[in-house]
Amino acid sequence: MLETELKEFIMKQFETYIFDLDGTLLYTLDDLTASTNHAMRAFGMPEHTTDEIRMMVGNGVRKLIERAVPCGTPATLYEDVYKEFINHYLEHNLDTTRPYPGIMEMLKSLKEHGKKMAVVSNKYCKATEHLCRTFFNGYIDVAIGENENIRKKPAPDTVLEAMKRLGADKGSTVYVGDSEVDIATAHNCGIPCISVLWGFRDKTFLTENGGTMFAKSPEEIFRE
Numbered sequence: 557m558l559e560t561e562l563k564e565f566i567m568k569q570f571e572t573y574i575f576d577l578d579g580t581l582l583y584t585l586d587d588l589t590a591s592t593n594h595a596m597r598a599f600g601m602p603e604h605t606t607d608e609i610r611m612m613v614g615n616g617v618r619k620l621i622e623r624a625v626p627c628g629t630p631a632t633l634y635e636d637v638y639k640e641f642i643n644h645y646l647e648h649n650l651d652t653t654r655p656y657p658g659i660m661e662m663l664k665s666l667k668e669h670g671k672k673m674a675v676v677s678n679k680y681c682k683a684t685e686h687l688c689r690t691f692f693n694g695y696i697d698v699a700i701g702e703n704e705n706i707r708k709k710p711a712p713d714t715v716l717e718a719m720k721r722l723g724a725d726k727g728s729t730v731y732v733g734d735s736e737v738d739i740a741t742a743h744n745c746g747i748p749c750i751s752v753l754w755g756f757r758d759k760t761f762l763t764e765n766g767g768t769m770f771a772k773s774p775e776e777i778f779r780e
Contacts, residue, residue: 570728
């Protein structure tokens with residue numbers, strides 16, 4: 557069996573699909589960039605390009621702001637910038653955010669075939685839940701975002717919690733994401749990872765960070 561055929565065969569065997577959100581299901585980069593730069597402007601700090609923000613995301617909002625503010629920024633000022641970002645983003649996270657082409661069709665197909673689905677993200681919890689309700693109501697059964705009561709990715713805790721809520725087992729669960737954080741998360745959970753190639757990282761970067769299964773389009777994640 558050819559490698560590509562083997563991958564397609566493996567992908568058909570999963571009963572539970574746990575998805576990352578930003579860069580995987582939703583294109584959120586423009587809104588993340590806008591809110592980051594709003595917070596930068598509010599405190600007289602240098603702004604960032606979209607491509608710069610692209611490489612800063614993936615480890616949660618606190619890490620995004622930590623990477624965005626100038627080196628040596630006092631902790632108290634960092635907290636003010638972080639809060640400014642949160643307030644702006646919660647009001648503007650739907651300005652340009654949208655599902656990637658083919659995502660809704662993929663989720664519909666998975667649902668029709670009785671697959672269990674969840675979203676596990678390092679995005680701020682309220683924003684994760686709000687975006688999932690807005691775009692994926694009726695498809696995503698569990699949505700878990702960053703909160704102080706559970707370790708975020710790449711720790712396995714949030715994915716394992718999603719599996720627990722879904723009644724899923726590791727042997728039939730796959731994690732789907734677009735970054736090195738997602739690859740590490742799946743590894744720490746003891747489950748495979750499908751790395752999507754339409755998100756915030758390219759194939760070379762993902763391969764260098766342990767990626768082994770790739771999807772060029774949503775329909776490659778699940779085929780009838």
